[in-house]
Structure formats: C-alpha cells, structure tokens
Amino acid sequence: MKLFIKNMVCIRCKMVVRDELTKLGVHCIVVELGEAEILETITPEQREEIRSVLLRSGLELMDDKKSMLIQKIKQVIIELVHYSEEPLRVKFSEYLSRQLNYDYTYLANVFSEVQGTTIEKFIISHKIERVKELLVYNELTLSEIAFRMHYSSVSHLSAQFKKVTGLTPSHFKQIKSQRRNMLDEL
Template sequence: MKLYIKNMVCIRCKMLVKEELTKLGLPFGMVELGEAEVLSTISAEQHSQLKSALLKWGLELMDDKKSILIQKVKNVIIELVHYTDEPLTINFSEFLSQKLNYDYTYLANLFSEVQGITIEKFIIAHKIERVKELLVYNELNLTQIAYLLHYSSVAHLSTQFKKVTGLTPSHFRQLKEKRRSMLDDV
C-alpha cells in the first residue's frame, strides 16, 4: 500500500517516516520524498496513529488525489533543484509530464489553482534557495553555481536572484561574511 505524505522534502523526513513506521510495527519497502510503501495492510487505528505521529513532525498523510498530485509535482521540482546535478536533456515541462504521466497544461493549471503560484515561480523560489545555500557554503563561484542550476548565464542568475531577494548574489555573500566576522568578535 502506498502512502502519500505532504511536506516530506528532505533526507531527514525520510528517516522520520521510517522511524514512525518501525515504531508502529509496519513493515515498509521504499520510502522516497513524498511517499512510502507499506508492505502490509494498515488498520484504521494504525493509520490514525501514523497520521498523528507524522503530524508532530510537520508531515501529513494525504488522501485527496489532487493534493497527492500537487505534492508529486513539488517533489519532482525539489529533487531536481536540490538533489540532482545532471542537466536536463529536455525542457522541464516535458520532463514533468513524462515523470508524472500527465499533460503539463493540466499540471500547471491544477498547481496554480491549488497553490496560488505558477510552477515556474515555485521552481524559481527553490532555485534561489539553492543559490543562497551554495553562496553560504562558499565552495563554488557564481559561474559554477549558474552552470550547476542550469541558468543560461551568470547575468540571468543574478537578475533572478535580485528580483527575488532584493540583493545581488555578491552582496548576499558579503552580508554572510560580515555576519561571520561579527560573531567572531563575540
């Protein structure tokens, strides 16, 4: 039986779900972002207990088909932006359609209707968060970050970053360095 879980977006979330399933004595197979496969039937009481346990961690079992599909769209985007370094060989709309077996127009309209933002804006928000993370780590320069996140140029990344954050990437990095030096003075 497949369970669909809202807000499950990181490796730590996967560990929490595995832990809660184990506590309830529910054998499981695959546990991925947004979903888990339980290898036995779940009683109503176990379902309720799992739902409560996950809710404590900010995770939510989903039953509604539209909510499940929206969560799948989010998980594909998060996986692509945060955990995949491979460049796409096809455009994103095609990739999403193939991955979820739905027409992109349907997915885009449903996503916008339910989330109140477009898929594109959701992708941009996650890309900018990833850029911030990479700037803070200070291991890659802006050209490398632009390449890693599939921007057409550093200028495109910088423009988008400034539009979303109000800061240039270099100013953002300087603020981080300034804050670190202030903490060193303490």
C-alpha cells in the same frame, strides 16, 4: 500499499517517517520524498494513528488525489533542483510531464489551483534557495553556480536572484546574514 505524505522535503524527513512507521509495527519497503511504500494494508484506525504520529513531526498523511499529485510535483522539483547535478536535456515542462505521466498544462492548472502559485514560481524559489546555499558554501564561482543551476548566463541568475531576494548574489555573499529558508517553508 503506498502512503502519500505532505511536507517531506529532506533526508531527515525520510528517516522520521521510517522510524515512526517502524515504531507502529508497519513494515516499510521504501521511503522516498513524499511517499512511503509499506508491506501491509492498513485499517482506517491504523491510518488515523499514522496520521496523528506524522502530524507531530510536521508531516501530513494525504488522502485526496490532487494533494497527492501536488506533492509528487513538488518532489520532482526538489529532487531536480537540490539533489541532481545532471544537466536537464529537455524543457522542464516536458521532464515533469514524463516523470508524472500527465500533460503539463493539467499539472500547471492543478498546481496553481491548489497552491495559489505557479509551478514556475515554485521552481524559481527553490533555485534561489539552492543558489544561496552554494554561495554560502563559497566553493563555486558565480559562473559555475549559474551553469549548475541551468541558468543561461550569470546575468540571468543575478537578475532573478535580485528580483527574489532584493540583493545581488555578490552582496548576499558578502553579508551572509540573510538566513536560508527551510525547503518546506517555500
């Protein structure tokens, strides 16, 4: 049985979910961003207990199909932007459609309806947060960051970065005082 969990955005979230489910006597097969596959079928009472325990950690057990789909969309975006170093060989819309087995137009409409923003804006906000992280680490040049983050050029990255943050990447790198946002706050 699969449980779909909102606000899971990092490895620590996965560890919290696994630990909390184990404490409740639920056997996890796999815990991924946004979902946990468990061995048992749970009762409505157990579901409420799991919901309550996860809520204390800022996580939310989801029931409706639209919320689950939104979480899956977010999961694909977060994994691609923050954890993948492979270049994307197809348009993102095609990649997302293939990953989730839905038409991109449907995914975009559901996402906008529920989230109040577009998939594109969600992607951009995550890309900019990843760029901030890479700038703070100071291990890559701006050209290398632009390539890694799939920007067509350094100027495209710089323009988008300035539009979102109000700063140029080089100015951001100089001040480093603007704190990065938590992924689940985007």
